[in-house]
Amino acid sequence: MQLTSEQIAILESFSNIKINAVAGSGKTTTLIEYAKSRPSNAKILYLVFNKAVKLEAKNKFEERGLSNVQVETAHSLAFKHIMWNSKYRLRKQEYSTSEIVEILSIQGNEEKHTEYVFANHVNKFMAYFCNSDKQKVQNLNYLDIVSDTKAMEFVRNNYDEIVKNVRILLKKMNDGVIACTHDFYLKKFQVSNPKLDFDYILFDEGQDTSPTMLDVFLKQTATKVIVGDTHQQIYSWRFAVNSLEKVDFEEYRLSTSFRFNQDIANLAMKFLEWKEAITGDFPIPILGKGSSTVIKTQAVIARTNLGLLLKAIEYVTERDTIQKIYFEGNINSYTYADDGASLYDVLNLYNDKRSFIRDKLISKMRSLKELEEYIEKTEDVQLKMMVEIVKEYGNEIPAIIKQLKEKHVEKKEDAEVIFSTVHRCKGMEYDTVLLVNDFVTLESTEKIIERNGEDEYKMDKLIEEINLLYVAVTRSRNSVYIFENSMPLGIPVSKHIRVLKEVEIQEDLIEMDDVRFGLKSKPYTVKAIRKTQEKDHQHWDSKLDDELTIMYCEGINLRDMTKHFGRTKAAIQSRIEKLELRELYGK
Numbered sequence: 001m002q003l004t005s006e007q008i009a010i011l012e013s014f015s016n017i018k019i020n021a022v023a024g025s026g027k028t029t030t031l032i033e034y035a036k037s038r039p040s041n042a043k044i045l046y047l048v049f050n051k052a053v054k055l056e057a058k059n060k061f062e063e064r065g066l067s068n069v070q071v072e073t074a075h076s077l078a079f080k081h082i083m084w085n086s087k088y089r090l091r092k093q094e095y096s097t098s099e100i101v102e103i104l105s106i107q108g109n110e111e112k113h114t115e116y117v118f119a120n121h122v123n124k125f126m127a128y129f130c131n132s133d134k135q136k137v138q139n140l141n142y143l144d145i146v147s148d149t150k151a152m153e154f155v156r157n158n159y160d161e162i163v164k165n166v167r168i169l170l171k172k173m174n175d176g177v178i179a180c181t182h183d184f185y186l187k188k189f190q191v192s193n194p195k196l197d198f199d200y201i202l203f204d205e206g207q208d209t210s211p212t213m214l215d216v217f218l219k220q221t222a223t224k225v226i227v228g229d230t231h232q233q234i235y236s237w238r239f240a241v242n243s244l245e246k247v248d249f250e251e252y253r254l255s256t257s258f259r260f261n262q263d264i265a266n267l268a269m270k271f272l273e274w275k276e277a278i279t280g281d282f283p284i285p286i287l288g289k290g291s292s293t294v295i296k297t298q299a300v301i302a303r304t305n306l307g308l309l310l311k312a313i314e315y316v317t318e319r320d321t322i323q324k325i326y327f328e329g330n331i332n333s334y335t336y337a338d339d340g341a342s343l344y345d346v347l348n349l350y351n352d353k354r355s356f357i358r359d360k361l362i363s364k365m366r367s368l369k370e371l372e373e374y375i376e377k378t379e380d381v382q383l384k385m386m387v388e389i390v391k392e393y394g395n396e397i398p399a400i401i402k403q404l405k406e407k408h409v410e411k412k413e414d415a416e417v418i419f420s421t422v423h424r425c426k427g428m429e430y431d432t433v434l435l436v437n438d439f440v441t442l443e444s445t446e447k448i449i450e451r452n453g454e455d456e457y458k459m460d461k462l463i464e465e466i467n468l469l470y471v472a473v474t475r476s477r478n479s480v481y482i483f484e485n486s487m488p489l490g491i492p493v494s495k496h497i498r499v500l501k502e503v504e505i506q507e508d509l510i511e512m513d514d515v516r517f518g519l520k521s522k523p524y525t526v527k528a529i530r531k532t533q534e535k536d537h538q539h540w541d542s543k544l545d546d547e548l549t550i551m552y553c554e555g556i557n558l559r560d561m562t563k564h565f566g567r568t569k570a571a572i573q574s575r576i577e578k579l580e581l582r583e584l585y586g587k
Contacts, residue, residue: 003033010252011037018206018249019227022286023268023474024259024429027227031202032060034225035069038200044069045198047077047217049205053427070198074213075182078189091179096339097123098360103178104165113374116361120378121155122165123339129166130183131239133215135191137166145239147457150376190216198222206247207233208240218247231272231283231470234423236460255284259429259477262288263496267480270488271469274445278459292431292477299418299430301472303465305334306385307438312419313393316403325407326415329424335401337382346371346386347397350570394570422468425475433476437483440465540575548572552581 003011007030010019021027035044046061046069048054058071083090095103100119108115125142134140142162146152155162173180174188190212203209203217206228217224226243233242257265265288272283302308315322327334335343341359348356350368357363365371368387375384393400409415418430445462452458473480481498493499540548544565551561561572576582 004254004256006252006254006256007033010034010254013250013252014223016224016247016249017226017252018244018247019225019252019254020244020284021227021229021254022257022284023229023232023471024257024290025254026258027204027254028057028060030254031204031225031227032064032066034202035061035066035200036064040068042068042199043197044200044202045077045196045222046071046202047204047213048073049208049427051076053204074210075186078186081192081194082185082188087176088173088185089176089179090185091181093340094127094181094183094338095123096341096359096361100169103172104168106165112370113364116364117154117374117377118158118162118165120380121151121158121162122169125162125166126169127183128239129170130181130187131210131212133190133211137163137170144457146379148376148379151379154377186210186212193219196220196222200225203227203243206243207231208235209243210239211241214241214243214246224249231467232426234426234464234467234471236464253284256287256289257474258289260288260290260474261292261478261496263494264288264290264473264476264480267482267488267491267497268470268473270491271466271473274442274466274488275463277446277449278453278463290477295431295478297413297418297430298416298432298434299420299425299428299475300434300436301425301475302419302421302436303438303440303468303472304385305382305421306388307436308419308421309334309389310392311436312404313400315417316407317400322416323407324409324414324416325404326409326412326418328412328418328420328428331405331408333424337380337386341383341386343386343389343397343401346383346390347395350390350394350574391570392568394568394573396569422472426471429475429477431476431478432481433472433479434481435469435472435483435486437486439469439472439486441486442488443485545575545579548575549579549581552576553585 007026010017010030011034019027019030021030031046035046038044044066046057048057048071050073054071054073054076061069061071082088097116097120100106100123101115104119104122106115106119106122121142124145125137125140128142128145129137129140132140142159143152143155146155170184172178173184194216196216198220199222201217201220201222201224203224203226206226207230208228209217217226226247226249228242228244230242230244233240260268265286269283269286276282300308300311302311312325312327315325339361341362345357345359345362346368348354349362349365349371352367354363361374362371365374368390371383372387374380375387390397412418420428440462445466448458448462452462469486473482479496479498481500483500487499491497548561548565551564556564558569558572562569565572
């Protein structure tokens with residue numbers, strides 16, 4: 001293969017270097033060529049992001065005859081050093097909030113569910129510490145990552161006790177009293193100050209590495225190469241940092257993308273320009289040399305689980321043409337929170353069917369409102385999204401999820417449409433991409449900067465929101481569909497960039513692949529969904545109850561009722577059950 005001048009410069013380097021590589025620029029190929037150019041007896045470690053990438057990279061190195069390269073993830077490397085032949089038992093998933101309550105024997109007080117709020121913060125603080133480069137819990141300030149006012153007040157009032165319980169929990173893992181988590185053994189690996197026997201260490205996805213692993217990497221005597229894309233940092237919620245900005249190595253660049261064309265490159269650069277008002281830095285030019293014309297894989301990519309589920313629900317409930325769909329990361333991962341709570345648990349709480357609730361935490365809540373109060377004090381984003389879905393679709397959820405599962409295929413290549421959030425499709429590529437309408441826009445970006453420009457924490461979050469747009473757009477090899485309100489200024493519509501109207505789609509842009517995408521349907525917006533929920537908590541008076549009863553008896557459909565009352569389907573169904581209209585009128 002013919003290497004670019006940028007790639008050749010990297011191969012000719014012999015010191016510690018960092019490589020800022022745009023999406024689709026051939027990072028793995030470059031690192032393979034780098035390894036090939038080193039002495040054949042050199043010991044080389046290649047650190048990658050996850051298991052799937054590890055297996056793929058391992059095969060590529062073996063195909064090139066590079067048996068001197070050992071491919072590992074941070075966790076697989078730490079596992080070999082800490083877990084093998086040890087006293088430790090491994091737990092595959094993180095501890096849930098309710099399990100933390102039991103393990104630490106946390107007692108509540110007169111306030112509702114204090115023990116669960118407390119345990120939630122203990123769990124988060126432990127994760128924060130395990131992903132940090134600090135040696136002791138006391139060296140971190142947990143308040144640095146708490147933003148909600150109510151959550152901050154709770155943490156301040158209980159800070160010393162939270163710290164104490166984090167240390168107790170870690171000691172129980174260290175002593176083998178309870179099984180340890182993946183975060184724990186990675187942390188133990190770091191504090192043990194390991195000396196790795198390699199001549200070269202190649203560290204991929206450097207823009208999203210944990211301070212824990214970065215600390216291990218920087219302390220090694222090997223020649224170090226760290227590669228990543230500054231604009232693809234999207235895991236700060238897991239305490240990742242952009243190491244490319246933190247290491248003082250000579251910088252090299254890979255600015256040519258072999259994945260997508262120049263139209264998509266221009267769109268990606270326009271999004272990155274939004275960050276200029278925050279950072280003062282102008283993005284480097286991206287050269288798009290992708291020339292794919294085949295349209296086989298079509299993906300719908302959303303910012304959030306909520307946005308993706310709503311769009312997927314729209315597909316299966318409003319059109320029959322799509323029969324085969326696929327969810328990146330397994331469809332079940334979109335209906336379960338990390339700590340085990342499910343969408344069905346929230347729905348059963350909504351319906352007051354307590355005997356069906358499996359999650360211990362949710363079973364302790366007396367109402368959906370109580371759960372929302374808990375969410376405010378803990379900033380539990382996943383539970384918040386589940387509540388929003390339940391509010392919107394209510395008792396339709398089981399049937400809808402059943403439909404989704406019936407259309408879900410095992411092999412991605414068999415799907416007509418692939419659904420994914422940005423986080424789950426990182427590293428993936430598709431022929432055509434449609435962005436769900438739940439990303440940050442230029443208008444919202446400008447408003448956030450105007451109101452919070454001095455708040456460094458909020459600006460970092462905003463930068464990551466823009467990065468999510470960049471990552472989503474650069475998954476495409478051929479074309480991108482984007483809603484009008486998200487379209488940056490100065491980008492012309494072309495066969496590779498299709499703009500969708502907020503309310504009505506331009507008919508001259510509708511082609512066969514557009515129909516497969518289901519673009520004649522209503523666009524999704526979080527704002528629109530939340531607006532329909534504004535009246536849900538307002539009081540139903542006798543006049544409204546009479547109107548609802550009459551409409552019910554006349555057989556008016558649920559959709560027309562929601563329009564009439566300005567409330568969600570879930571709210572209407574709840575009131576129908578409250579008034580026992582089905583029992584009284586037999587419909």
